[in-house]
Amino acid sequence: MARIERVIRSVIRKGQLTVIDAAGRRRLFRGQLPGPEITVRLHGRRLPLRLLFNPSLALGEAYMDGNLVLEHGSLRDLLDLLTEDLPTIESRPIQKLNAALGRRRIRRNHRQQAQANAEHHYDLSGALYDLFLDADRQYSCGYFRTGNETLEEAQMAKKRHVAAKLMLEPGSTVLDIGSGWGGLALNLAKDEGAQVTGITLSVEQLEHARSRAKSSGLSGQVRFDLLDFRDIRETYDRIVSVGMFEHVGNADYPAFFDTVARSLRADGIALIHSIGRMEPPGGSDPWISKYIFPGGYIPALSEVLAAVEKSGLWVTDIEILRVHYADTLRQWHDRFQARREEAVALYDERFCRMWEFYLAACEMLFRNGPLMVFQLQLSHRKDAVPLTRDYIAEYEDAPETPRKAAAGQPS
Known part of the structure; x- marks a missing residue:
């Protein structure tokens, strides 16, 4: 969880996000600018690791499956907070690797x-x-x-x-x-x-x-x-x-x-x-x-x-x-x-x-x-x-x- 905390802190530029993990521990992340206040609860101890290595896929699946629950605020506001500074997320080494692998793929739809x-x-x-x-x-x-x-x-x-x-x-x-x-x-x-x-x-x-x-x-x-x-x-x-x-x-x-x-x-x-x-x-x-x-x-x-x-x-x-x-x-x-x-x-x-x-x-x-x-x-x-x-x-x-x-x- 410590690694994902560092990533979240680096991308939250406005509002605040409270994350409650599977053990019930709360962590608060505040941006420097005013914005929405969001609280999410994560179910599953491995979810933070999945979010760290494949954030888009893991976040979408967690929301679909009910493993990420919004206790306060809207999904739209949550995604607004998390995408406010996309370059920071995309500059992480694992994201650069994923992007490089994606660029190598030639997409042919016969x-x-x-x-x-x-x-x-x-x-x-x-x-x-x-x-x-x-x-x-x-x-x-x-x-x-x-x-x-x-x-x-x-x-x-x-x-x-x-x-x-x-x-x-x-x-x-x-x-x-x-x-x-x-x-x-x-x-x-x-x-x-x-x-x-x-x-x-x-x-x-x-x-x-x-x-x-x-x-x-x-x-x-x-x-x-x-x-x-x-x-x-x-x-x-x-x-x-x-x-x-x-x-x-x-x-x-x-x-x-x-x-x-x-x-x-x-x-x-x-x-x-x-x-x-x-x-x-x-x-x-x-x-x-x-x-x-x-x-x-x-x-x-x-x-x-x-x-x-x-x-x-x-x-x-x-x-x-x-x-x-x-x-x-x-x-x-x-x-x-x-x-x-x-x-x-x-x-x-x-x-x-x-x-x-x-x-x-x-x-x-x-x-x-x-x-x-x-x-x-x-x-x-x-x-x-x-x-x-x-x-x-x-x-x-x-x-x-x-x-x-x-x-x-x-x-």
Whole structure:
């Protein structure tokens, strides 16, 4: 326990944390800045050692299994305290070794593995996602132009921001790689007059998206297929991918961008929206990989751009969204907590503890840690988009969809 005490003291910068060990001994750790007051009780004499050598995996599992109990304060506040000074934790020799081993791993998600990874997370009950997502089931970073948006407003703003960068014309053909429950594809069809093909590896998402297209009368404009990105054979005016690239794996980045280059027409525009890291390439979080997103990998921009360069595509714009995902996750977390009893009825208490740890931990990795979101705009031609970003704000600030209005179509 003495070694872990030294680590805790080195990372607590604000508030205070009281730890009660399995023998009932209390230890108090105070930061120098004001902050929340948390008390946790640890069950199991070996838990401190596990926390020392693999803190992320051990902390998540201890909370899931009830071996770490919050006696005062919230899980979110506990994770906020513990991630306030992540560089100190990551600079420890054991963490450097774990990171080095993680960087050596080449993550390749072949077709069958990619399918299994998608099923693990996205084929959970749709009723679970309805507990905390917006009505459109946008399961990616919202866009907070002012910081005061509701979740619904932020997700609508995200879709509009994406549409602005795609510069769609009525009748444009669009490929949506990782189309989820269909919300973005349906918006692009309805609001922009586009012809959209969405592909996913989740059967649950596919069925829901097809049902939505039929009920909204857009089946003639939107098609959804169960398809791996490597099997795309057609060409499109526009390609968009929101929240899917994190599942590709760094070994397949060249294949991904070669597919984009091959499938994008000469004057086309592509937009890739993905979680990234603001630091050099690293390993995957062991708890997230084991329980939430098997096969997932968060790239550094250096890895992504190296693969883009080999594809021959122009990078026409890069935008970094910093705390937008932290604010999105905060709203997801609060919504999940408000309907937690329904989640227990769907699954069980352990699952709910896993899910709330997932949402709170990810928020803190975006708020206090190295994670961000990037939007990468690509084209074959350097002049495929305007030379300044003015067109993006002009589109977003227009009272109606400007491209449809210009074409004389009803908005």
